Amino acid sequence: MTFQPVGILGGMGPEATILLQQRLLARIDARDDADHLPLFIDMNPQVPSRIAHLIEGTGEPPGPTLARMAQRLEQAGATALAMPCNTAHAYAGDIQTAVQIPLLHMVDLAVVQAAQQIRKAGAIGILASPATQSAGVFDPALARAGLSAVWPENPDRMLSAIRDIKANGPNPNSLATLVQTASELQARGADLLLIGCSEFSLLTPDLAQADRARDLPPLLDTLDVLAQAIHTHILSY
């Protein structure tokens, strides 16, 4: 079997990019190296801060850097692109206009899958960065699916948790914030909880096993949706 690589716009942050590789590895029942999927990964932790640009209004826009990365991955032979960072999808337009190959749009794909899972016009609770919310990254897909969104009431706590994970890795404090926010979104009517920040994806297994998890609505991790889309693309290309 000849596989063609998918290009990864990575490093936002690096631990989430590693996690995507691990989730892809876990999908394959491999007997040897050659059963695994090829990737071309631009692990670029120096992409200008999405949070600084979208929330603080400082620093340079990440779009041009992401467009150059996309072009480099296309030149290297990638047949599609994927980006394990929900917030960076605010710049999906910059990426898509820079290349001929498709971007496997993690946010749009996740919303479609969420709509399939809840099977009604409902509300999705989104555990994500306030930068993702203010940039409206989820809005077009939610509108197309006829779904509404429930966002955390305290965006600063979400931002603190993301910064904490980026600096210290996943930890009990950030998990506690996530568990508490999940309950809050449930109380406010969420029919499904979407893990919409790849830093939070590092805690998805812990969240799923938390004491209160059995009473929570179903969880859907955008990073799992992306891993599935990459797998499907490579097998069907």
Place this chain on the structure above:
Amino acid sequence: MTFQPVGILGGMGPEATILLQQRLLARIDARDDADHLPLFIDMNPQVPSRIAHLIEGTGEPPGPTLARMAQRLEQAGATALAMPCNTAHAYAGDIQTAVQIPLLHMVDLAVVQAAQQIRKAGAIGILASPATQSAGVFDPALARAGLSAVWPENPDRMLSAIRDIKANGPNPNSLATLVQTASELQARGADLLLIGCSEFSLLTPDLAQADRARDLPPLLDTLDVLAQAIHTHILSY
């Protein structure tokens, strides 16, 4: 600080390539994404089997594929190359003649560091694939350092353990093989044990914590030496 990326010839196997990324991440005391090191990773699990070519004498030679990967990484802007697979260093010449940028030669660098650590003309026990041994990958560096090598008496057990890890991940059986072989190399005069296969590197923390580890000679993991070399290269470029 502007960092330039190192290109990774990866996918041999994918789990070892992920482990290298994790070891690099662990070296950095990061406050945010931008503190981490940029990499350009060609995760190519479809590189022709090194074991098939070197031991079984079947299949196509991996050299041309590795040379093409190296050129693609150079074109993408890599300022040096690194390859988290000891056995593939049998083809280091194919890689180095294909590009202008240096290959951070994991095997040579590890032997130099081993020589510094034992501070005498001694013997290094090498936990590695028999393909690495038969291809003489370690020999030039050992000769330059005035060191001799002690290789496992049962190469088939090493090969089985590597295949087991590639198919099933690190596991108690392969760890037991590694612990037993480490004791054997010690009994036959090894002053230091070199983890010379990146599949075995997945078990280095477990080997270091095994019951018998406190009586073993010092361990040096070639993958740690490579992580250090990448870190140093990026900071000094």
